[in-house]
Amino acid sequence: MTLLLSLALHFTLACVGIGMLFCTVRLLLGPSAQDRVLALDTLWMCTMLLCLLLGIRHGSMVYFEVALLIALIGFVSTIALAKFLMRGEIIE
Amino acid sequence: MNNWDNLPLWASLPATLLLILGGCIALTGCLGLMRLPHFYQRIHGPAITITLGTACILMASMILFSALETRPVVHELLITLFVLMTAPMVSMLIMRAAVHRELRQPPPNPPREESAWNAYGSPRVCKRNGGPPPGS
Numbered sequence: 082m083t084l085l086l087s088l089a090l091h092f093t094l095a096c097v098g099i100g101m102l103f104c105t106v107r108l109l110l111g112p113s114a115q116d117r118v119l120a121l122d123t124l125w126m127c128t129m130l131l132c133l134l135l136g137i138r139h140g141s142m143v144y145f146e147v148a149l150l151i152a153l154i155g156f157v158s159t160i161a162l163a164k165f166l167m168r169g170e171i172i173e
Numbered sequence: 174m175n176n177w178d179n180l181p182l183w184a185s186l187p188a189t190l191l192l193i194l195g196g197c198i199a200l201t202g203c204l205g206l207m208r209l210p211h212f213y214q215r216i217h218g219p220a221i222t223i224t225l226g227t228a229c230i231l232m233a234s235m236i237l238f239s240a241l242e243t244r245p246v247v248h249e250l251l252i253t254l255f256v257l258m259t260a261p262m263v264s265m266l267i268m269r270a271a272v273h274r275e276l277r278q279p280p281p282n283p284p285r286e287e288s289a290w291n292a293y294g295s296p297r298v299c300k301r302n303g304g305p306p307p308g309s
Contacts, residue, residue, distance in 0.1 A: 096196030100203030166270035
């Protein structure tokens with residue numbers, strides 16, 4: 082069962098990594114700016130998932146705090162980019 | 174790996190299933206972000222990754238750490254609460270920004286008659302609404 086769990090963990094790591102690759106493709110190819118912002122937001126979320134999976138893999142709670150910080154910073158940065166797209170300025 | 178040998182079966186089996194499910198769901202969401210043709214369809218792909226994939230992986234993490242430390246570990250509920258609160262807000266803001274940007278642009282030339290999301294109206298609609306009649 083331990084072997085199966087390890088295999089599942091590495092499968093999930095590979096899935097999230099390939100997903101980040103897809104997001105990078107959309108970030109580079111995206112025809113408009115909102116596509117790129119959306120791809121960047123998804124990239125933040127995939128990075129958070131990657132940190133959680135690495136925390137399970139190494140059995141450490143430090144990665145969990147990293148994931149929490151990444152979620153916070155990703156939220157703030159996406160809000161700032163969306164406001165910039167909508168208004169043309171961030172702080173009014 | 175780290176002392177996973179004394180992990181009970183009630184923890185490792187659901188954790189394995191949740192990890193595989195979460196990985197597949199995250200990959201599906203990112204594939205949708207890359208492959209779908211229009212922006213308003215593309216915004217639905219990452220929603221799957223953010224809600225279902227994150228929930229599955231967080232539940233697997235909770236189960237595994239609870240079984241390893243032999244006490245309930247619920248720190249992951251913080252991330253769950255935060256992500257579930259902020260994901261709709263972020264989606265709505267990006268969508269509003271996209272709609273503002275598309276409305277600010279000049280109408281494309283030639284006008285897109287086939288598009289179902291045409292905000293400016295096709296020339297046929299303009300004629301029917303008060304343009305010169307086609308016979309005169």
